[in-house]
Amino acid sequence: MVRSAQMSKSKAPKAEKAMPLQPLTERERAQQILNRFTFGARPGEVEQVLSMGADKWFAQQLDPNSIKDDAVARRLGDYPVLRMTPDQVVQTFPAQFVVQQVAEGKMPKPSDPQLAAVYEVGLWRWQKSLDDKKVDADGTSHMPTPEQQEEQKKVDQATAARIAGELFAIDRKDRMANLLSRPVADRAAFAQYVAGEQRTLLIGEFTPREREYFYAMAAPSGSSYRALQELSEAKMLRMVLSERQVQEVMTDFWFNHFNVYGPKDSDQWYTPAYERDAIRPYALGKFRDLLLATAKSPAMMVYLDNFTSIGPNSEANGGKRKDGKRNGRGLNENYAREVMELHTVGVNGGYSQADVTQLAGILTGWSVDNQNLGGKFLFDPKKHEPGEKLWFGQTIADDPQNGQQQGIIALTRLASMPQTAHFISWKLAQRFVADDPPPALVDRMADTFQQTYGDIKQVLLIMVHSPEFNSRKYFRNKVKTPQEFLASAFRATATDPGNPGQMVQTLRQMGMPFYGKLEPTGYYITADHWMNTTALIDRLNFAMQLTQSKYGGQKFDSSRLLAVGLMSQPSVSGGVKPVSAPAGNGEVRAVRIVDSVSSVRGRMPSPITGMDVALDVLETTLVGGPVSEKTNALIHQQVAQPAPQAQTGSQLDQRQTQIAQTQTSQAQQPAQPQQPMSPPDTLNMLTALVLGSPEFQVR
Incomplete structure (x- = not known):
């Protein structure tokens, strides 16, 4: 498919007058580096960078582990999902189908007694929904009438208010245990209908894990969405509070580049691990490592459907059958296309439709082990299309004993191509210099990319030290996205985010929810989309x-x-x-x-x-x-x-x-007494x- 030229290809160099760029003052340079590589300068931070030296500040930021970040680490302790594996997320925030599997005896209840008590609420609701749908032999329906439903709601609201009052009367550390020991119908009524100040105060005094239990019980049709809510709130806190701002900015940049849509199917529980394990550790490393980490992530395999791709002549598709018949399943080209068009060489990177098909065959077998339960990345040799592949003008051999290596060779080659060096450099320059980045700067960055084998730090250093980055022409010329605006408002006013959940909701209203871009392009970052x-x-x-x-x-x-x-x-x-x-x-x-x-x-x-x-x-x-x-x-x-x-x-x-x-x-309004x-x-x-x-x- 054809993408917007703004994201998919660099523009042809324009003839420009040979006029020297006017350099920034030292203060302006400090402002520039803070405006581009943080989510907004805090009061006094320009003076701090001036005192330290902008280059020294940036060099320190490129080594995030050397920077203490204790304050944000303490706040992130409120979000256990950040430390969970995908299968733990599935268990803690069960989706509706998980509850159904347990109800039908196809999955066991959790062994943890408190988590099992949480599941009982979902199971109770599931059974009640089945009972309500029953129709007797004589045609009598068990579905409550609207009047009966309204009466039951009033009873449940009264039950919730009563339980809340009783919980306030006991020590806060004993409240969740007390709640989980109550009849399951009472637990369900409380979680769904406790409201107002009672709800706010009780949730505020629960531990992080207890809050997860509460939200799991409160969700009438599965609570897997809560994992993304926790992840979003944690991201907002990092943007506003973290001292490791360059790491946060680059993590955000690369997630947007290797975008996945968090609400899609099992990506609800894969996205936290995707950002933590595939993006953040490589945000300032080598591009090849970053590319391979995203390619092997279940989140990417699910988002772009590569886990469904099966080689036409593979064993899984009947390739070894003596009668020569196939099972009718075949390649899914989504990931093969996007990894070239959006992740590496760009839409004008010199590949053909045949190259897309060949790469899809190379990447068959790259899959996920039981994605519905949060399984890990899996290479399944039975799905792999056997044989050598002619791709980008070269033949890539296939090892029958290690078919995955064929994909690693192809992705490594993509990471080292000159087209990739230019496309990635162009996107970096667009994010940090100008919506229409200067071609000469992009070329120098691309040269460094190739010379350093995709060393992201070195490419950033070339950009930050360039005459273009440090010129008045490219000073205060980038429009803030909603995410950047919101974070910078809190940082500029030295305001500690007391309600990150509200901030996450504001981003949804502004059209830029975290992890919520459906298309693989990621969010556009140019002024025409946000101003x-x-x-x-x-x-x-x-x-x-x-x-x-x-x-x-x-x-x-x-x-x-x-x-x-x-x-x-x-x-x-x-x-x-x-x-x-x-x-x-x-x-x-x-x-x-x-x-x-x-x-x-x-x-x-x-x-x-x-x-x-x-x-x-x-x-x-x-x-x-x-x-x-x-x-x-x-x-x-x-x-x-x-x-x-x-x-x-x-x-x-x-x-x-x-x-x-x-x-x-604007026409002046007549003055009014006031x-x-x-x-x-x-x-x-x-x-x-x-x-x-x-x-x-x-x-």
Whole structure:
């Protein structure tokens, strides 16, 4: 199939005027490297990189194991799925078919007594659904009427509230054991109908494993989706809190490159291990190792259906039958096509349809051992198409005793092809330099890729040290995706994510859920896919909710942000005074704060209001420097209008559209008498408007 040219091939070099690139200042270079290789700079982090040196900072980031990450490690302890094997995920978060298999006696119940008690709830629901569907010989239906269903719901809600009250009365460490000892119908009613503050408080005081038990009981039709929810929340925490930012950025890049769709079938329980075992360990290593790790992952085999592929002349297809008849099954070319078109050489990589078919034959036998139960990667020689293959103009021999080696040879060759070096370099440059990356830079990166046998670190170093990466032409020219925007909003405001589940839900609403891209292309990362008025209004809506502490119970302190921003201001000409501020590592360092707004904006001195000072500090803290005069004026105009909570939805939408369309001339609205906002409300609104400004949407 034909892909978008933006993702699948590099564009032909354009004739450009031979004009020298204007280099960045040292401060701008620190901002550039933080904007491109973290999920947003935190307050004071530019100063930290300047003090350390941008090159030294980047070199340290390329060795993630040398960086302590204890804080995020403690938070990740709340997500046991990160440490589970796929078969453990299946057992802990049973899908509906697993419950059915246990009910029919085809699978045993778990040996762990507490997990077995969780399964009893699913089994009880399964049996009840069968009973409700029964029809007697005389035609009498057992299905409850709507009135009976509503009455039962009220009874179950009362039961859930009663049990919650009883659980609050006992020690929190004994609550889950108490719940699991109750009659199965009570467990089911509680898990499904406990609500409101009771639910929030009880879940918050469960251990991570107890929360898994609760969610497994609460899911009416299988709980395997919870594994992806845990994985998504953990990813969000890593993006915001991890000190190993380059590793996180590159893990995200490579997952998107080797995309799998998490909700597809058994990938619900394979995706956590896929990211942990096939992507993260190789994100800064050799490309060949990364390619082979993804190829041998059950998640990829399931996603692109290679586990269903059977050689036409293989033993599994009747290839050894004396009558010569075949079983009618054959090749599945999905993975063979995508591994060339999307993972290695690119759509214009020089392969033909015959090469796709031959590679599909080479990769027959690459399968999964019982994917429904979370089995491991398996090479099945009975499915492998025997014989040598003519592929990409060369013959690849087949070893009857080791058919898997034929696939390893082919994938290794793909990893070393010049087309692959160019395509991967182009995608890296598109992510970190420009939507339309400079061809000369891509060529130099590709040369390094080949010379180092696909050493990802060395390719990144060539890019980061290049004149293009460090030029004003490619400074603040990349639009943030929803994932980058959301993470950077929390990082820029030094806000600890108290409700990562709400953040995951926000990403779904913004159209970029973690592990949720159905197509193998992965998410597109260019501005044309994410920069539009509707998207900007959604982002401003989020910023308003966050700064007003109306975002999923998330606490936000704009006065603290202002204080941190004051202590993190850069040195500028004009009046300054030294203060002390906490650095990113908890140490105290000397910084300076600005005494004059005019010195920041380069204007003649003018009367300075407290709001002017606060806005300048917020702009420097959140954006890295002043916003445009037009955006600044529009922010003042918005603050002069009534507070958001005093307006109708349509009025608020109109205000948000004004921010989103700063490049469009807006007619001035006549001034209306109003009560001035309180200082805290003003500061909250200023913060939201800067977060929603066009300048914050780029990196």
